[in-house]
Amino acid sequence: MARETRKIQKVGGSTFSVSLPKDWARARGLDAGSLVTLFAHPDDVLVVQPGDDDRETERTVTVAHESPQRLERLLRSAYAAGVDAIRFEATESLTREQRRAVGRVTDDLPGTTVVQEREDLLAIRVLLDGSEVSIQQSVRQLAFVASSTHRDAVGALVGEADPDAIDRGAEADRLFALVDRHFQRGCSEIGTLDALDSSRPELAVLRATARELQAVAADARRLGNLVETHGQGQDVDDARHQSGTDADHTAPLADDDLAEAFERLGERARTVLERATDALVAEDGTDDARSALARHAALEDALDETERALFAAEPDVWQGRALEHCRRTADHGATVAQLALRGALRRGDLDAAAPPDPADGSVGAAGVPGVIDGESTEDGVSVDGPDVAPDADD
Numbered sequence: 490m491a492r493e494t495r496k497i498q499k500v501g502g503s504t505f506s507v508s509l510p511k512d513w514a515r516a517r518g519l520d521a522g523s524l525v526t527l528f529a530h531p532d533d534v535l536v537v538q539p540g541d542d543d544r545e546t547e548r549t550v551t552v553a554h555e556s557p558q559r560l561e562r563l564l565r566s567a568y569a570a571g572v573d574a575i576r577f578e579a580t581e582s583l584t585r586e587q588r589r590a591v592g593r594v595t596d597d598l599p600g601t602t603v604v605q606e607r608e609d610l611l612a613i614r615v616l617l618d619g620s621e622v623s624i625q626q627s628v629r630q631l632a633f634v635a636s637s638t639h640r641d642a643v644g645a646l647v648g649e650a651d652p653d654a655i656d657r658g659a660e661a662d663r664l665f666a667l668v669d670r671h672f673q674r675g676c677s678e679i680g681t682l683d684a685l686d687s688s689r690p691e692l693a694v695l696r697a698t699a700r701e702l703q704a705v706a707a708d709a710r711r712l713g714n715l716v717e718t719h720g721q722g723q724d725v726d727d728a729r730h731q732s733g734t735d736a737d738h739t740a741p742l743a744d745d746d747l748a749e750a751f752e753r754l755g756e757r758a759r760t761v762l763e764r765a766t767d768a769l770v771a772e773d774g775t776d777d778a779r780s781a782l783a784r785h786a787a788l789e790d791a792l793d794e795t796e797r798a799l800f801a802a803e804p805d806v807w808q809g810r811a812l813e814h815c816r817r818t819a820d821h822g823a824t825v826a827q828l829a830l831r832g833a834l835r836r837g838d839l840d841a842a843a844p845p846d847p848a849d850g851s852v853g854a855a856g857v858p859g860v861i862d863g864e865s866t867e868d869g870v871s872v873d874g875p876d877v878a879p880d881a882d883d
Contacts, residue, residue, distance in 0.1 A: 509537070528679040536679050545573040552579045557590030564594045568601060568615065568666065571674035571681075579609040597659065599667045617670075620684040624668055624695050625770045628702070631664040632766040635705040636759050639818055642709035643755035645716045646811055647748035661706035665699045672696040690835060694828050698769055701821040705762060712814050747799075751811045754792065758815040761785045762822035768829040775833045781826035788819050 493510060500506045509519070517539045519525070528536040550563055560577060567575045577583065577591065591611050595601045600617035638661065674681040675692045682688065687695075765781035768774030792812055799808050 526680070528683060538679055546571070547574040547576070548572050549576045549578060552577050552583060552587065553581075555587070557584075557586045560587055561590045561594050564591060564613065565598070565666075568594075568598050569669050569673055571670055571677065572615070574604075574612065574614045576613075577611040582608045583611060597663060597666075599663055615670075617667075618684070622667070622671060622685065624671055624685055624687060624692065627664050627668050628695050628699055628766065629770055631661060631668070631699055631702045631706075632763065634661045634664065635702040635709070636763055638706045638709040638713075639755065639759055639762075642712040642716070642814070643752060643811070645713050646807070647752050649752075658706055658710045661703050665703040668696055668699040691832070694769065694832050698766065698825050698828055701824050702762075702766070705818050705821050708814060708817055712810065715810065747808060750795070751808075751815070754788070754795070754812070754815045755818075757784065757788050757791070758818040758822070761788060761819045762825070765822040765825035765829060769825055769832070774829055778826040778829040778833070781822055782830075785819050785823040785826070789816075792816050792819075 495507050498506050498508075514520070514523075519539055524540060526538045526540065528538065548567060550560075552560065564575060577587075579587075588611065591603070591613065595603055595613060598615075600615050601613060602616060603611060604614045605612035638658070671681065671685060672692045672695070675685065675687065675689055682692070685692070761781050761784045764777045764784065768777035768781060771777065792815060796809075796812055799812075
C-alpha cells in the first residue's frame, strides 16, 4: 500500500479518530465492528494490528510412521517459531520411542510441558509468559555458562579439571532456545515486544549475542571431548603406567611448561567475552565495549607471537588446538562488542573515543622466540608470561 496522509477527526467532543484505508481493511477481512489491537511505541509509532493479539497459536501434526527424530525436530521448530501449543495425533497409536523423544524435548525447552496424553495423542503447551521473562538476564546467564564452560575446558587441557565435568552444553542450548523463541515471537507479535519491554532491533542484537555465546560453550565442549578421548598420548600413558597412577584424567599439557601460559591466555580470552557482554546488556556500556575490543587486539598479538614461538620449536597438535580455542573465544567476544557499539550508535550514545584501557596499555609482543607476551594486571603493572621454549637437551 502506498503511503497516505490522513487528518485526525474529533468525534463526540472528546475522542480522536482516523479512518483506515478501505483496501487495506478489506484485504484483512475487516468491517464495521471488527476488532483491532493498537500498540503505542516509545518511538512515536502507533501500530494497528487486526484481531486480538492475545490469541494463541496452536498446530496439529498427524503422526503415522514418523521417526522419533522427526518429532523432536518438529517440536523444537515449533518452539523456536513461537507456537503456543502443538498436538501430535497418531493415526493408530504413538510408539514408546516417539513418546520418549517428545519427553526429551519438553525436558530441554524452558516452559514446555505435556498437558494431555492418550494412546493416540500428545498435547504440548508452552507456559512461558513474556512479561515474566528477562531476555537481558537470560543473555547474562548464558554468558556465565559460556565463560564457565570455557574455563573448565582450559582447565582440563592443563590438568586442573576433569574433562568429564564439562557438561553445561545443555544449559547453554536451553538459554539460547529461550532467547531465540522470544525474538521470533517479537518479529511477528507486537504484544511480545510490549511484554518484554524491548524493540525489534534490541531483540535482534540480544539474539545475535546469544548465538555467539552458545558458540563459545559448544567450542569449549568440543575441546573437552577431544581432551577426554585423545588427550592421553602414548608417551603420557606410558609415563602414567610406569608411575602406577590412573591415566583417565591425564591432560595433554598437564606436565608441560606451557600449561600456565595457556591458562593465562584462556583467562584473557574470557575477559574479552565478559566485558563485551557487560557492555551489551548495560544501559551505557560503550567504554566496556571499547575495552573489550582493545583487549581483543592485544590478545591477537599475543596469540600470534606465541604461535610463532611454538612453531619455531617442536609444536604438537594440542598446543595448536589450545591457541585456536582461545582465539575463537576472543573473536566471539569481539563480535559481541561490535554489536554493543552498533546499538550505542543507533541510540546516539556513541561519544568521542574513550582513552585506551589502562589494563591493556602495556601489553605488547615480547619479541623473543619462546616467550609469551607480557601481560598487564588491572593496576597497570606488567607481568611477564612464562617461558615456552623447550628445555635444552642434556
